[in-house]
Amino acid sequence: MKFYFAPLEGVTGFTYRNAFADLFGGVDKYYAPFISPCVNDKLKGKEIRDILPENNSGKVNLVPQILTNRADYFIKATKQIMDMGYTKEININIGCPSGTVVAKNKGSGFLRDTDAMDRFFEEIFNWRDSDESGLDISVKTRIGVNDAEGFSEIMEVYNQYPISELTIHPRTRKQMYRDTPDMKAFDYAVKVSRNPLCYNGDIRTVMDYENFAKKYNVEAVMIGRGLIANPQLVNEIKGQEKLTKEMLKQYHDRLYRDFEKIMKADKHLLFKMKEFWNYVSWNFEDENKCAKLVRKCQNLYKYNLAVEEIFGTMELK
Numbered sequence: 001m002k003f004y005f006a007p008l009e010g011v012t013g014f015t016y017r018n019a020f021a022d023l024f025g026g027v028d029k030y031y032a033p034f035i036s037p038c039v040n041d042k043l044k045g046k047e048i049r050d051i052l053p054e055n056n057s058g059k060v061n062l063v064p065q066i067l068t069n070r071a072d073y074f075i076k077a078t079k080q081i082m083d084m085g086y087t088k089e090i091n092i093n094i095g096c097p098s099g100t101v102v103a104k105n106k107g108s109g110f111l112r113d114t115d116a117m118d119r120f121f122e123e124i125f126n127w128r129d130s131d132e133s134g135l136d137i138s139v140k141t142r143i144g145v146n147d148a149e150g151f152s153e154i155m156e157v158y159n160q161y162p163i164s165e166l167t168i169h170p171r172t173r174k175q176m177y178r179d180t181p182d183m184k185a186f187d188y189a190v191k192v193s194r195n196p197l198c199y200n201g202d203i204r205t206v207m208d209y210e211n212f213a214k215k216y217n218v219e220a221v222m223i224g225r226g227l228i229a230n231p232q233l234v235n236e237i238k239g240q241e242k243l244t245k246e247m248l249k250q251y252h253d254r255l256y257r258d259f260e261k262i263m264k265a266d267k268h269l270l271f272k273m274k275e276f277w278n279y280v281s282w283n284f285e286d287e288n289k290c291a292k293l294v295r296k297c298q299n300l301y302k303y304n305l306a307v308e309e310i311f312g313t314m315e316l317k
């Protein structure tokens, strides 16, 4: 099985990925949060900062991701990204459920128009084949907008193109991150997909992974929140030691130091670290108390006291 780190916009940026790869690793590929190209000729500044090779450690096997429903924007952005050295694989985001994205028929909003998807893929694969670059084009998708009824039509579109890997997060846009993944829809994809599949969704523990792997014979799984919460998860799956408080403390301190260097104001650092605890508190026996201790901090002084209390007095599950 291959293991991929899912992209989480605002969370798994380069600072985060570099620290993770140094301290834990074990992941075959890291998918970068989406870049959304627009009418401009070039992606600039903030749009590409996250994937600049100089910002990404050599330990991070990074796959850039593009969010668009326009073949011309995709091709233009991909050429620029390939010039930066990313010539192996580009991923297309057809899953983002955010309101502003869906309103523009992008991300999971694209799923409501399978004819438009078909035209988009035809154009980009024609370009890819004529370019002879050998670039792999992979896709990360949800299973529908309001329900999964149109999923067979969506799969029909994917099946017409040589997508190098189709990652399925079996939720609809409407579900956002609620409920459980729709494994019936995933079963259907396993049955009909002509392209290699990767599963994504709610793998948070070794047991979750083992239950999945017992049942499915896919080549890869992509893990997001579970791996942010427990950075040792993939290593544990591979039989290494369980996450310890010391590992978690080291990870915390590294991220704190690295974010401190690039954040302009204390409140930004505080926000970033609170976000980290949104996930990491899952590991603690009393996860609600842990989350609350951090959430109520109004400044870095109080935050540091709270972290000291957590690591000093609270135990992992």
Ligand SMILES: Cc1cc2nc3c(=O)[nH]c(=O)nc-3n(C[C@H](O)[C@H](O)[C@H](O)COP(=O)(O)O)c2cc1C
Pocket (backbone or CB within 6 Å): 006, 007, 008, 009, 010, 011, 032, 033, 034, 065, 093, 095, 096, 140, 169, 200, 201, 202, 203, 222, 223, 224, 225, 226
């Ligand atoms: C805050 C947040 C940001 C996300 N950003 C992206 C993104 O940029 N691109 C993408 O394909 N998916 C994005 N996702 C979806 C995740 O990659 C993943 O599909 C989802 O969290 C389900 O997997 P998990 O249960 O392993 O976390 C995001 C999810 C969250 C919660």
